[in-house]
Amino acid sequence: MSIITRSACTAALLMVLSALTAPMATAVAGEPTVSVQNCTWCHGTSAQGYAIAPRLAGQRPAYLETQLKSFHERFRDNPLSRQYMWSATAVLGPQAARDLAAYFATIPPRPANDGNRNLAATGRTIYMEGIPDANIAACYACHGPNAEGIRDIPRLGGLSRFYLKARLEQWAQGYHSVPGSPMPLVARPLASAEIEALASYLSFIK
Amino acid sequence: MSSLGSCLTIRAAILAVSLSAGLSAASRADEVQAKLDYCKTCHGLSGQGYRGYFPMPRLAGQQQEYLQSQLRAFVERRRVNPIMANVAHALSPSMVAALASHFRHLDPRPIGGAPSRSLAAGKRIFDEGLPEANVPACSACHGSDGRGQNEIPRLAGQLYEYTVGQLTGWSRVRGQGTSVDTSAVMAPTAHNMSRSQIEAVAAYVSTLP
Structure with missing residues (x-):
């Protein structure tokens, strides 16, 4: 299987998954919160990144928060952001973004080691x-x-x-x-x- | 050969010369612009400074003579900074002059972000010095507006963390080696200030427009 076909399959799989998981967002205290699982479907169960989705583990919490806000506002606009993260953050409020960022920042990161x-x-x-x-x-x-x-x-x-x-x-x-x-x-x-x-x-x- | 022929030859020569002069002026302008963009990647898009992993100082409104003397100090390792030594090494004297002139004329608002609890104490040190600690008033040399003159740097609007870092580490970073260096003037003053006095004055100057 060529790399292009494989990544197309992965992309299709991820789209199906994000569609399946979208209803998991629930409203608590007036603001919809998003379960960590919504993120880890694509970013890996320990948030170490998977295929096209980057590692979140150990990332700076302030960075994660600003990026979530930027996806939500549809400002960060590269193709994969448009395809996945705009809808993934559509109902994400500031407090939920802060909570997710704080959670992922505490997970110890592992290097991808996939370079030359x-x-x-x-x-x-x-x-x-x-x-x-x-x-x-x-x-x-x-x-x-x-x-x-x-x-x-x-x-x-x-x-x-x-x-x-x-x-x-x-x-x-x-x-x-x-x-x-x-x-x-x-x-x-x-x-x-x-x-x-x-x-x-x-x-x-x- | 008619006079018309020689006239045409001369005109062609003039045209060629003026074209090549025009082209080289244009490519020179492109070179300066590319280098300015490079400076601004770290020092802020308006030269207002930037908080990276390290504080990158404000260059906007800075005295040209000061910028030139510091770029020389980086190259000659009188001022220790591995990144800036490499950066400055790649600059020709005419490029340095063009960059310094550009930044001198930028006037963005101060970047802000300093703690505000000791601004009054900072202003007092800036205006009056600390006679009991043998610290002269900053304003005596840097000007009452903190904008400096010639080789004396502008402090107005400078990043708080940068000023604190420079004053606390003065003798480790500046005036290294044996050659004469104007940074020696500042060494006893930096040495005679306490950490909290440095923080107060750094906060104050960071607010000056």
Whole structure:
């Protein structure tokens, strides 16, 4: 089975699952809350990420919260966000978003380890130093020495190569995440070989 | 060869020269713009500063001479900062001048976010200094509006965390090596301030427009 067919099947499966699980949202104290299970159907039972759905475990709670809000407001608009997360967060209130974010942040994250080992050293150099001659900024300055993130700046270490690569490509393609994000400017000068190296390096970080 | 022919040749030459001058001016402008975008990825889209994992200082409204002297200090490792050493190393003198002039003329509102509990104490230190601790008034050199002059930096609107970090770590980061460095002027003053005095004055200057 080709990769394309397989991911199409996965996407179809996920769509069915999200349709099945949507009615699980229940209204409590005037605000609909969403059960954790609604998230873990796609993001994995221990929230370590699965196929196209990124890992949520160990992510910065403030980041998860801002992204949930951004999905809810239909501002974060890359294809998979439109396809899954807009409907998944349609009835999600601020308190429920905060609760989910706090929950997932406490789960210890495991690295995806799905990058190309041969590119990891190059990726690390770009992460730590950037490429000043090509106007590529050091990721380290904002995402931290171990790619752990801070406040609403996400943890990148150990996310899957697939997810990191897609996100880095999408910035330059004009998709949005939150208002005022510097990432479109940051990612614009990255060539595909550099994106591949960064995504590989980050996938191995514990 | 007619005079018309030589006239055409001259006109063609003039056209070629002016075209190439135009093109190189355009590509130069593109280069400066790309570098400005690069600076702003970390220092804020209006140069107002940015809170990353580390606080990235406000460059907007900063004195050009100060920016130029600090970029040189990074390259010469008189001021320790691994990221900025690499960044500054890739800049030609004319690029530095163009960047410094651009940031000098930006005027976004201060980024805010400092604790507000000791603004009054900070203002007092800024205006009057701490005579008992041998700390001169900041305003004496940085100006009563905190906008600095020449090599004396603007403090107005600077990120709270950045100012605290600089003043608490002054002698570990600045004036390294043996060459002469204007940062020495500030060393005793930074040293003579307590943590809470530093926090108070950093909070105050962060609010100045």
